[in-house]
Amino acid sequence: xxxxxxxxxxxxxxxxxxxxxxxxxxxxxxxxxxxxxxxxxxxxxxxxxxxxxxxxxxxxxxxxxxxxxxxxxxxxxxxxxxxxxxxxxxxxxxxxxxxxxxxxxxxxxxxxxxxxxxxxxxxxxxxxxxxxxxxxxxxxxxxxxxxxxxxxxxxxxxxxxxxxxxxxxxxxxxxxxxxxxxxxxxxxxxxxxxxxxxxxxxxxxxxxxxxxxxxxxxxxxxxxxxxxxxxxxxxxxxxxxxxxxxxxxxxxxxxxxxxxxxxxxxxxxxxxxxxxxxxxxxxxxxxxx
Amino acid sequence: xxxxxxxxxxxxxxxxxxxxxxxxxxxxxxxxxxxxxxxxxxxxxxxxxxxxxxxxxxxxxxxxxxxxxxxxxxxxxxxxxxxxxxxxxxxxxxxxxxxxxxxxxxxxxxxxxxxxxxxxxxxxxxxxxxxxxxxxxxxxxxxxxxxxxxxxxxxxxxxxxxxxxxxxxxxxxxxxxxxxxxxxxxxxxxxxxxxxxxxxxxxxxxxxxxxxxxxxxxxxxxxxxxxxxxxxxxxxxxxxxxxxxxxxxxxxxxxxxxxxxxxxxxxxxxxxxxxxxxxxxxxxxxxxxxxxxxxxxxxxxxxxxxxxxxxxxxxxxxxxxxxxxxxxxxxxxxxxxxxxx
Numbered sequence: 001x002x003x004x005x006x007x008x009x010x011x012x013x014x015x016x017x018x019x020x021x022x023x024x025x026x027x028x029x030x031x032x033x034x035x036x037x038x039x040x041x042x043x044x045x046x047x048x049x050x051x052x053x054x055x056x057x058x059x060x061x062x063x064x065x066x067x068x069x070x071x072x073x074x075x076x077x078x079x080x081x082x083x084x085x086x087x088x089x090x091x092x093x094x095x096x097x098x099x100x101x102x103x104x105x106x107x108x109x110x111x112x113x114x115x116x117x118x119x120x121x122x123x124x125x126x127x128x129x130x131x132x133x134x135x136x137x138x139x140x141x142x143x144x145x146x147x148x149x150x151x152x153x154x155x156x157x158x159x160x161x162x163x164x165x166x167x168x169x170x171x172x173x174x175x176x177x178x179x180x181x182x183x184x185x186x187x188x189x190x191x192x193x194x195x196x197x198x199x200x201x202x203x204x205x206x207x208x209x210x211x212x213x214x215x216x217x218x219x220x221x222x223x224x225x226x227x228x229x230x231x232x233x234x235x236x237x238x239x240x241x242x243x244x245x246x247x248x249x250x251x252x253x254x255x256x257x258x259x260x261x262x263x264x265x266x267x268x269x270x271x272x273x274x275x276x277x278x279x280x281x282x283x284x285x286x287x288x289x
Numbered sequence: 290x291x292x293x294x295x296x297x298x299x300x301x302x303x304x305x306x307x308x309x310x311x312x313x314x315x316x317x318x319x320x321x322x323x324x325x326x327x328x329x330x331x332x333x334x335x336x337x338x339x340x341x342x343x344x345x346x347x348x349x350x351x352x353x354x355x356x357x358x359x360x361x362x363x364x365x366x367x368x369x370x371x372x373x374x375x376x377x378x379x380x381x382x383x384x385x386x387x388x389x390x391x392x393x394x395x396x397x398x399x400x401x402x403x404x405x406x407x408x409x410x411x412x413x414x415x416x417x418x419x420x421x422x423x424x425x426x427x428x429x430x431x432x433x434x435x436x437x438x439x440x441x442x443x444x445x446x447x448x449x450x451x452x453x454x455x456x457x458x459x460x461x462x463x464x465x466x467x468x469x470x471x472x473x474x475x476x477x478x479x480x481x482x483x484x485x486x487x488x489x490x491x492x493x494x495x496x497x498x499x500x501x502x503x504x505x506x507x508x509x510x511x512x513x514x515x516x517x518x519x520x521x522x523x524x525x526x527x528x529x530x531x532x533x534x535x536x537x538x539x540x541x542x543x544x545x546x547x548x549x550x551x552x553x554x555x556x557x558x559x560x561x562x563x564x565x566x567x568x569x570x571x572x573x574x575x576x577x578x579x580x581x582x583x584x585x586x587x588x589x590x591x592x593x594x595x596x597x598x599x600x601x602x603x604x605x606x607x608x609x610x611x612x613x614x615x616x617x618x619x620x621x622x623x624x625x626x627x628x629x630x
Contacts, residue, residue, distance in 0.1 A: 061462075061476035133502070139488070222452035222489035224482060234485070244491075247352030248454025248479030250375060 034265070041259035043252055052259060058224050058241075060249070065256035067263060072227045073141065073237040074264070077216065078209040080145025080231060081152055086202055088149075089156035096157075097164045098186060109161070116154035123147050124215035132219055139221035142231035147215050152205035159204060163197030163282065164190055196282025203275030207268050213239035238264045316588040317345045322356015322369030324492070325456050325511060326572035328607045329393055330369065333600040337592060344588050353456045354479065360387070360575055366589060368575040371456025373554040384577035388627065389553045390620050392596045394544045394610040396535035397461050397568040398515035398522035401507040402500050403427060404442065410435045412526040413468030413559075413567065419507060420448055420465070421475055422484045427505060435526070449499045449508035452489035454479035460570030461509045464558040468528070468567060494518075509568070512536075513608035527567040528559060539566035540610035549616055553623065569610075579630040586629050594624045 044052060044065055055066025096108050127147040128139075137143040167190045175185040191198075221234025222244060228235075238260045249257055320330070330348040338344060348369065351359075356368035361382045373389060374382070399416060401409060406427075411419075415431045418424040424431050428441040451458045462477035475481040483489070488503070490496040496508040497518035512535050515522050524532040533539045540557075543565035549555040557569040574596055580586035597620040601611040612620065 057482060059476070059482035060480055061478040062482070064482075217452070218491070223485040223487070226485050234488070244452050245454045245480050246354075248354035248456070248459075250354055250357075250378060 037258055037262050037265065041255055041262050043255040044259045047252060056225050056227065060253040063252050067260055069225050069227050070236050070238040070241050070260060071263070073220065073235040074210055076141050076235070077144040077148055077220065077237055078206055080142060081148035081209045082202060082206055084146065084149035085153045085156060085205060089153050090160055090198065092157045093160035093164055094186060096161050098182065098190065112154050112157050120151065120212060120215040123151055124218035127215060127219040138232065139219050139234050140232050141220065141235050144216045144220040144237070145231065147219055148209040148212055151212060151215065152208050155208055156201045156205040159201030160198055163194040163201065167193045194282065196278050200275045200279030200282065203271055203278065207271045207275060210271065211239060211264060211268050213243050216240050217243045314343050315345065316343060316584055318366045318588055318592060320346070320348045320367040320369060321351050321359045321365050323353040323371045323456050323572050324350040325371050325395060325570065326369045326393060328513065329604060329609060332603045332607060333596055336600065336603065337595045341591060344592070346592060352454060354454065357575070366576070366585065369572060370575055371570055371572050372459055373573070384579065386578040387575050388578050388623060390574045390593050390597055390623065391553055391571055391612055391616060392574055393604055394540045394557055394569050394571050394612070395608070396512045396540040396566045397457055397509050397570055398512050398535045399507065399509050399525060400497065400500055400515045400518065400520040400522040402504060402520060403444065404504060406439065406441065407521050409523040410526070410532040411523045413465060414472045417465045417469040417473040419446055421473065422448065422486060444505040447503050447506040448487040449490055449496050449506050450483050450487055451496060452491050457493065457509065457511060457570065460558055461568060463556060464568045467559040516608060525567055527565055528561050529563045531563055533564060533566045535566045537605045537608060537610050539564055540569045541613065543567070543569035544610060544613040544616065549619070553619060576627060578626050580627060581629065583629050586627055590624055590627050593627065594621065597621055
């Protein structure tokens with residue numbers, strides 16, 4: 001058999017070693033985070049048991065810690081964000097790939113990507129000043145949801161755009177040749193082809209929305225014990241309560257905040273794993289592999 | 290050419306050497322913790338380092354809890370804290386025995402935003418009822434009873450509290466636990482279980498900002514932020530039954546009425562005495578008694594001595610009250626217990 005790699009040069013060996021070490025280090029760090037965090041979360045589970053996930057009260061002085069309202073706030077605001085951001089993101093992605101004139105595409109992509117690098121605290125302050133005060137949304141689930149929607153739009157848009165661009169020209173041309181309008185072509189060729197990738201991009205956006213801290217802490221209202229479908233109500237989310245209460249927390253209170261972090265960690269890992277699996281599969285499919 | 294190179298190399302080297310020597314004599318003290326005492330730390334550092342040019346001091350906030358944790362882990366030389374270590378946490382202190390140095394007393398004001406009302410009197414029971422939402426209208430009989438001469442509007446009350454964990458919340462709720470035990474149910478702590486239909490602001494200024502923007506709002510902030518916001522604040526009924534305005538002198542009066550433990554820990558809330566303001570908090574600087582380094586121990590001694598001694602004259606301008614003389618003498622005497630083992 002023909003061996004094209006030839007003899008191993010020392011440089012190759014060193015490179016292999018460094019690359020492998022770097023890859024291993026990432027996994028090691030992830031594992032260490034999970035282990036140390038879980039260990040420090042143990043006291044609150046010894047005290048609260050699984051009631052930690054079902055209890056609705058959160059009183060540090062009494063030592064009663066329930067994650068349910070924070071869990072609700074996190075999921076509810078993320079859901080609002082997804083509902084608002086997905087149509088806009090898909091619309092922008094479709095506009096860029098199918099509708100916009102060629103000269104406009106590059107600048108549009110650039111502007112959307114620019115949104116992704118705005119620091120979240122800037123979004124948060126903008127939310128406080130503009131959304132809650134000027135537009136009178138107050139500090140509420142909705143305000144947090146709108147901010148999150150703006151923050152995840154560039155992520156979903158750029159992924160969706162890349163997925164849509166993989167649609168083979170032959171399929172699009174076939175649809176058009178059969179007399180389809182541009183809209184019908186999108187419905188018949190682009191969307192079915194990229195469905196899996198689109199789901200994945202939405203889930204990556206969801207992962208970001210679940211973990212966002214500062215912007216949400218500034219606008220969600222920090223109201224304890226709220227489990228409601230009213231978007232105008234003030235509430236609380238897991239990352240926000242950790243950021244707010246960590247500085248002065250001690251003992252069991254600290255352990256409870258770490259337990260919230262572990263819970264959030266698990267949720268975002270699961271969401272991201274599902275997302276990347278879905279994206280991978282659709283990418284493979286779209287390349288016809 | 291090469292000669293010039295050698296000469297300049299020697300010059301650079303000797304400069305670097307001099308800089309290193311300078312560095313050796315230079316002491317840096319790092320502290321972190323309570324934001325309550327931060328204005329005093331900043332003013333004190335400016336004055337102190339002008340007198341001691343070889344000492345650099347950094348004080349970063351982060352909250353009392355962070356300060357105590359940083360000291361426990363020995364990543365700072367001193368902690369600022371509004372409350373002592375919890376008994377259970379003392380075992381986690383890597384540097385052994387800690388010393389508490391009280392440095393100031395500060396009133397927490399109850400400020401409000403009520404159309405047509407510029408002055409208000411509140412008892413502890415009424416404040417407790419307002420902040421746990423038993424009382425939701427400004428013309429409630431409980432508030433009227435504290436203000437017999439006032440016509441109060443039938444406006445709704447908006448309660449504003451801290452969103453972040455805070456020593457100010459701790460002192461405010463400790464006051465309610467101590468002065469209205471039969472009414473107050475939420476206990477005390479850096480954060481308590483506030484009713485959901487209340488508003489939350491980040492930091493003293495966050496509360497002040499929401500109170501100012503919201504008709505019918507009431508919140509608790511330290512005196513300097515209350516003054517800066519321009520909001521009116523309530524006179525609060527003390528143990529002796531007098532309604533007292535939060536001022537530097539009424540906080541000082543509270544200092545005269547406190548009982549101090551042997552380790553110089555105490556709680557200044559709900560102090561006795563006719564003129565004392567009852568929601569008065571305190572702040573400590575906490576250091577390890579045993580220091581590893583002689584020069585550092587000397588620097589810490591000098592700075593702590595300044596904080597509890599000469600620096601006290603800076604306090605009134607910052608809306609804090611100096612230590613009462615008896616307590617100050619004890620704190621000064623304790624400075625000598627900072628030593629190298």
